[in-house]
Amino acid sequence: MLRICLVSLCAFLLSCSFFAEAKKTRLTDSPLYGVSTVSPEEFLGYPLGERLLRHDQINYYLKEIAKQNPRVSLENTGKSHEARQQLTAVITSVENQKKLDEILAQRQQIKYLGKQGGPLIIWLAYSIHGDEISGAHSALKLSHMLATSEDKWVNELLEQAVILITPSQNPDGLDRFSTWANGYAGKVVVSDPNHKEHKQGWPTGRSNHYFADLNRDWLFLRHPESRGRVALFHRWQPHYVGDFHEMGHNYSYFFQPGVPERTHPLTPAGNQKLTAKLAAYHQAALDDKKQSYFSRQLFDDFFYGKGSTYPDINGAIGVLFEQASARGQQQDSINGVVHFQEAIDNQYATSISSLKGALALKSELEQYQAEFFKGKHQKAMRKKPRQAGLLLSTNNDPSRIRALTNLLSQHQIEYYYLTNKLTQGGIDFDVDSSIFIPNKQAQSALLSAMFDDRTEFIDPTFYDISTWNLQHAFNLSLRRNVKLELSVLSQTPAPFSAPTWSDDAVALLIDWRDSQAAVLLQQLLNQGVKVKFAATAFSIKGNDGELDFASGTLQIPLKQDNFSASEISLRVKQLAQEFKVDVIATNTSGATKGIDLGSPDFKLIKPIRPLIVSGKGTSIAEVGQLWYYLDNTLGIATTLVDLNSLSSITLSDYSHVLLADGNYQNLSDRFARKLGQFASEGGVVIAQKGALNWLSDSNLLNTDLRSDRFYKQLFNADGLSFEQQSDFKAKQQIGGAIVELKLDTSHPISFGLNGDRLPVMKNKVLGFSQSTKAFSVAGNYASQPLLSGYLAKEYQSSFSDSPAIIIESRNKGAVVALADNLLFRNIWLGAEKAYANALYFIPALH
Template sequence: MKYLITAVALLLSLSITAQIKSPSEFLPNYGKNVSYYHQVEDYFEHLTQNSDMIQKKNYGQTTQERNLNVYYISSAENLRNIENIRVSNLSQIGMSDAKISNINDKAIVWLSFNVHGNEPAATESAMSVAYQLLNPDNKETKEWLRNTLVILDPCLNPDGFSRYGNWLRDVSGKNTHPGIYDREHMEPWPGGRQNHYDYDLNRDWAWQTQIETRQRMALYNEWMPMVHVDVHEMGFNEPYFFPPAAEPVHDFITKAQRDFHNTIGEMTAKKFDAKGWNYYTRERFDLFYPSYGDTYPSFNGAVGMTYEQGGIGAGRAVMMTNGNVLTLQDRIDHHIAAVLTAVETASWKKDKLVKDFRAYFKDSRENLKGKYKTYVVKNSGKTEQLAKLLKRNKIQYSYAAESKKTSGYHYQSDKDKDFTIEPNDLIVKADQPKAVLTQVLFEPSQRLTDSLSYDITAWALPHAYGVDSYALKGNLSIDTKVEITRKGKFEYEGVYAYYVPWNGRESAKVLGLLLNSGVKVRSSRKASAFRGIKVSPGDLVILKGDNPQLVDFKNMMDAFVDKKSDYEVIESGYSLNGGDLGGENYPLLETPRVLLLSGNGVSATDFGQVWFYMDEIINYPVSIVDIQNFGRVNMSEFNTLVLTDGWYDLSDNQKSKIDDFIIDGGKVIAIAGALNIFEDRPGYSLTKFASASAKEQETTEHDEEILKARYNDYQNAERRALSGSVPGAIVENVIDKSHPLSFGLGDKYFSLKTSDSRYQLLKNAWNVAYVPAGYKNFGFIGRSLKKKLENTVTFAVEQKGRGSVIYMVDNPLFRGFWENGNLLFSNALFLVD
């Protein structure tokens, strides 16, 4: 009877899997045009209904309410034991306390497709990869899946994928047009690369600012795969890229991870050699910046890998420079071969892969890779936001429960100092399962093995969050607690005003809510003190006398500031020292009426960073107008204009419109490339050189460099160009703490500089933040540029007529993770007149 049941079950299994269709059988235009996202979901639904070797897991939704799904693919037996496989893996690396009697040693391989929406061959190939893994006629893949669990995410960015695919369908006819000037090769602004908010999700793995990333990483940390494959496309003339990666490779990448890269490279090369397909390895795509789909998994113990197929801008078919026509089907075929080889290699090397993965976590705790063992972050309004980031990344932390004197490296001064740990200070110990990721994010500097980096080279969280922080070489013995202990509110007899500290994004969010609700708010310009309350510059005060419309003032204010737990009630406007609440040190804040320009000439990602800040970080209304419609706007309806980074080509009439807006009392926030609108224009102080002699000196130096360049060789031209560049480094800035633009930032501001743009200190303007002589920096800055950055302005404010221009040479909202930059932009939006 037992054998009869087994035979029947086997027959049922074969009858189920025999019904599955290939993508080309299921989708009539597969390989000829980009699929609709619902078709992708329909195809995977077909697979799950007709095979017992695949299970669906929905892990969330996008901003535009499209589903985010992964699919577990393995043998039917493995899928019946899937929870045991997952918990076994976590328990063996110290990320689960569950007691497992039967350890399940399966290789776990995560395949991620299409983090960039306009790289559609990735998602298209995901359907074929899944089919080949499930195809009952493919005996090879069935053998791989005996010891391997594949987690397949067919589209990390459904909103971007749909934006691109729907556009391509709109402009496509029956015939392909390989000529590069056809409209299907000229994607309109903003393009499909980014998500709804025009964020690059491939740079968001560690920071998790976006909803797609947060939901995906929650699932990722429930699995902790051993191999992660990140499937992309690049410019269509490029051959295929697969590992090994290029230098610089971060010091914390292990020999075992590098060895697996080499094995993958050898295996994949054999497949491509047999087909005669072009490819390359060890070029361009490095393993350094920690927030990519290859580096983030690598710092979490996996073998993280990027795969790149030429295809961006290719549409359905395109003529390459070598005369060959590259079709969508070609791109799909290349991805299928490369990705399946990764699964095959993981299965073949399963025993070593599992052993090395577990050793990674054991070794990283016993032999810490970084210089420091403990990190202490002083308690402030921004510390709470940092704790949220750590929690999302499953990095363990606690809070000091006692005071303790000690010494350590002080990030802000770049030297060792004595200090006192106080209750509620954040404590992060490197000795934990996420030891490597913790040290990557907290170490003051990272060693570059090669200056030809693909991305930013510094990102230390204490500088990004602008919080006073220390790093200790030894273990710290101190009593800790799991949550901050908050003191009770001060007792009061009457309510004269409400006080809200200006110390982070929640302050800006509360201020936006108050102003948008018609509540009048004042901001402190100088320090003062009231009973039990020390008011710092920038702190908010809401006077009962300013707001007679709030009939039940106390209860209504309690509701407004409910999410800002450190607010207080002030019972008298008479100060113990400093100015009284009704004096000139507490001016009323104007309610921003914000216009943001978009469209051709504006950087889509930088536009998206402002849009996301307004929509999601502070939940404040913003009107968005495309540049071509700017002439139709009645500027009297606005008092704030935001110009993000871009390549503006404004007409004289458009520039005059901005001039008049400022003179009449408007405020312009100009970021990075938008400064070109004002540079060297009559009536503005923005100029690269403070004097004619400074300009002449640089011209002379440049001429001398050109003369010397006559002896340079051709081979090292790219490296020589690095001397004048900065891919992304942290740069110390002196700040004018008395100016509203700097309120709440701390004693210094560490800016993330991502371009060589520079202006000497401006005349007739407030140079609120500038790079001093002998400044400190972290990350790579080219030798010739480094000296030239001294005494250059980073953030300045110029008064013009009744209005002002805020010049932001660096983008404080870069990728949304520079938390002190979020506060600086909040200052510009709300506090600067």
């Protein structure tokens, strides 16, 4: 009994000591005392990485730890095209969580008031390419660690910083890839690179629903995933952004700095100095794991449309990480077997080094950001009533100016509308389709980058495109450094006035130059309303005098078999209001100049049913851009058919066959004859870039092509050393340069394109022979084609005055041949009308 009492007494004294220590250290006051936060392994029921995660599992886990742990809250940045929710974990101390609204308000002060305040903001973003999935897994591991750790450095970090963790930036692509890889993973792991687990089907998980590379969309914002990300960036205005990727399995591990000579000149030198300082932390972390790595090679810091470079032009430090990819569980490489689990661990290690490095450099990151925005805030700008800036116009296309202002607003770039028509340098800038953008503003650096024009470069090697000037993408009339009084400008656009007309109207007319005219047209065709287009220009007397109408003008006759005039009027009014398209009513069919409304030169537009050739061999990106334009922009029911299924398709069921860039050499001669018959019987083939090689080889294109073999003989390699061969190869590449076309404005393919010049993005070594029959040429490269970016002088002289757009008649149909992709990444809004012309106008001419 005495022994039991002594034991009980000892236990009592130990417990008293424990509780006294707990009281002394205020253990019960700790926000994590008694908190149980489920780990990824517990949540999944198996070790993290044993199977590839789906996006819903990632989201469910984030929601679970946010529910369980007071350090964690969530940001919702919208949904993907396939309606998958995009979540970001916000992890910080409990005290910081209680005042997030105050912190967010402080973050806006750095940009708009020039004041730095609040905690450090660190954003770690993963797996923007859906098949680069190790980052998403490491993000869950990191989230759990930050939520539960009581390590001194973690507590210090969470007190002084807010960490944003976005595990999956491409939900649709990630699910496409994880379903593929999990579906082909065996019980016995297969490391053979030839195994289907490592050989994705078409399209790969890299891209999103419309096959777009979302890591090229930070500037252009064509997709909801990108719009949500950029909104998050400007909401938090981070100091540091980590951008986690995977690369080929035969590499090791990369972290920035990239190639020094290939950093964009607008990026401040201080940015690269801090990137180099942060690199020391990544180096130490990977050395500790005995993981080999490299820096200052292969990757650059040039194009601001990527996740690691967009921060650089917005006052933050962006850092790219690239891990060798297993593209499944494990894969043989020249360096040994690449294991998925090891890839997760490497991404986790550099995530930790990012946090430790940013915390150690906190004051330097804050000072750098303050210097970046110094003197650029709005208060300083508005002290002067007269400002210099960009004056630009979309030339009779108010819809395109709305698209531009929407883009600028998302990037928080300030702009103004005109209150009166202006003339500058012989160019008219009207109220409906013009804006003024002041140079001096919070986002002046990004503004400069978006309208950057340069043709000289230290290193002609580019990981992506060499230029992206929005002046050319939107085909704008632009005047730089115009000085205007702010009193003649407005922050709100002129209101759209819904069109009205009297009962004596005989027809309705729509200016084809308006970008939304094609969208409205398609809606009318869907409803069975007959619409015609003018093959030539004309004038009609209106209430306010004579009105001029350009070629391509749409006519909607109010007398039709299937609808009464009042029914047509109601439908057009509703659509005009929805799409903000101006409609002019006329009470006469008689023209004062040019063709009358009843002329045979008003061509009836036939309903269209397009087919896009897709599948292995075709360019995933360019097929996606065609699909996006037809489906998402125009609202056309669009059929996608894989190359290997074309032989079983009845082509006469379709009006158009579209072929994007790609390799079509596996198509049979039988299908070539079938496609030729399709065109002869009235179908239209629209083909671009690499597809033209197959058309030419199959005798479906009469015009002689010039491919890379022709152009590369223009380059002289005599006397070059082995060391110089990489520079020589870079010179021969066309990574992406903006060139100018001169259009035949009388050709229907040019209708609505505003004048005789058209800037396009050229990123493939391909062109047409200069001996092409003149009547089939709708557009030539200008005599001095280069507008912006890098294009070797050998290419410039060879492309000069040569054809770029060819339309060849085929009995009742036609072949539309494009040397370039006029839709480039769906941001080339100034040129996309050419596709609408090919869809709606070309069939009516044969």
